[in-house]
Amino acid sequence: MSGTVRLYVDHPLGQGQTIPLERPQAHYLFGVMRLEAGAELLLFNGRDGEWRCEVAQAGKRGGLLVCQEQSKPQAAPPDLWLVFAPVKKARTDFIVEKAVEMGVRRLVPVQSDFTNSERIRADKQRAHAIEAAEQCGATFVPEVAEIQKLSRLLDHWPAERHLLFCDEAQAGGSSALAGLLALQEAGRGPWAILIGPEGGFSEAERARLHGFDFTHPVALGPRILRAETAAVAALTLWQAVLGDWQ
């Protein structure tokens, strides 16, 4: 990682564009990071790619940045959602961070029958996704949906979106890789990956998930994986077989 400051802003970016700073951003850039007028930094807004910018004015309560040139084109990840049951806070944060690094379009927290931690603040997780994007060099920040019941999400599931679900009880089933490779042709189009809670899915959920045309159960090896590990593993296999790692 380079030492150049990389910041998300909710402002249009383009050749010669000026970006006025509000107090918290000015405090961060000039107070914490000690940038001065003339300093360079990288900005992205999730839509216009990444831009090399210069500090035009630096003040305690505000400032002005000017876009110099685009340093990275806008790059959206494949149309993939990560649907997950929140776990303990540090591990939920981790799932969000890893989803940004691995490349997903949308994060969908769900309450399932065995979800322990039912509270998740979408605004906090959006901020966490932005921070992860700042860190990992991504130009895209996934949307974080409000938490909803898994049953309700499935009631309204868009039938054309494939859903890969990681099923610990899938012992003896096809391996995740074999399952995905078999879908390389049939599996074009939008996808989602569903990671269950620490306690797994309930029998009722499992039966329902197996009953849809759009679902694809996979097993992730012989060991029990924590939710955040299963998320990274499933995202890896999906990206490698169907996504932009090909």
Place this chain on the structure above:
Amino acid sequence: MSGTVRLYVDHPLGQGQTIPLERPQAHYLFGVMRLEAGAELLLFNGRDGEWRCEVAQAGKRGGLLVCQEQSKPQAAPPDLWLVFAPVKKARTDFIVEKAVEMGVRRLVPVQSDFTNSERIRADKQRAHAIEAAEQCGATFVPEVAEIQKLSRLLDHWPAERHLLFCDEAQAGGSSALAGLLALQEAGRGPWAILIGPEGGFSEAERARLHGFDFTHPVALGPRILRAETAAVAALTLWQAVLGDWQ
């Protein structure tokens, strides 16, 4: 995860075997977890599988457990090492935890040219690996080697052990999955995965790594992954193609 206590002990386990407890273990089981005589728990020692045991005596300073029956056979992961450059503490802990869940035989911390955090206590990381194994239901605990220089490790590398290294600069190279699938036949035998530090490998290291017969460079997608994410992703692909997820 069930509520049954699962504990690693450094003691032989077998039918009718008694296990005397030392003070810290007794404190944990009877003080913290509040187990009483007659309570059931699961023990493993990394060699004899997992055993269902009963508390025979519970005291403040010690106690006695008795093995009832084997609940899981001993299962070692494939002969895979994870070689990694330590990063910040929480993320290094995470790499160790994930390596246990994903299944590796040996953890080998290395100092590379760009390694920031050079200190790692193998004893602490061994304890961390044991804790991860207790949590994830594994019967095997990987060895954690003392930290060593990457250059020295490569000087003495066993030529028959394949080494997969994750190279950010491998843009345009073959994808990790294609690379591994191509090795499914030729790649039998022992393996290691090398994850570089946050700053990547130095040019000298990269040139050296590319020069060996036993090395296989792979690229992990178009985004920059943190070290712990790269570790889980590389372990996933390896396990799916060459390991015990097949």
